[in-house]
Amino acid sequence: MIRYVVLWCLALSLADFLFMGLDKRRARRGEWRVPEKWFFLLALLGGAPGAILGMYAFRHKTRHWYFKFGLPAILLLQAGACVWLALRAR
Template sequence: MLKWVLAWIGLASLLDFVLMGTDKWKARRNRWRVPEKTFFLVALLGGSPGAILGMYAFRHKTRHWYFKWGLPAILAAQVALGGWLYWRFFL
C-alpha cells in the first residue's frame, strides 16, 4: 500500500514540477498560460513537493504570497494527515 501512495505522490509531484517549468517557458514567450488553480489542484492531489521544487527551481510564482505560503501549507497539512493516518491505522 505504501509503495502505491509514494508512486502517486511521485507522479503528481513530477506533473506539478513540469507544469511549473512549462508555465515559466510560456510566460517568457507571451503564450497561453497554465491556470493557477491547476497548480493548486495537482498540489492538493499529492503534488505539493513537486510544486514547491518547481517554484524555486524555475524561479516561478515566488512573488505571489498564495504560492509562497499556500503550497508549503498544503504540504504541511498533507504530512500531518499522512502521519495521523499512519499512526491511526498502522501502529
C-alpha cells in the same frame, strides 16, 4: 498500499514540477499560460513537493503570497495527515 501512495505522489509531483517549467517558458514567450488552479489542484492531490521545487527551481510564482505560503501549507497538512493515519493504523 504505501508503495502506490508514494508512486502517486511522485507522479503528481513530477507533473506539477513540469507544469511550473512549462508555465515559466510560456510566460517568457507571451503564450497561453497554465491556469493557477491546476498547480493547486495537483498539489492538493499529492504533488505539493514538486510544485514547491518547481517554484524555486524555475523562479516562478515566488512573488505570489498564495503560492509562497499556500503550497507549503498544503504540504504540511498532507504530512500531518500521513502521520495521523500512520499512528492510527497501529
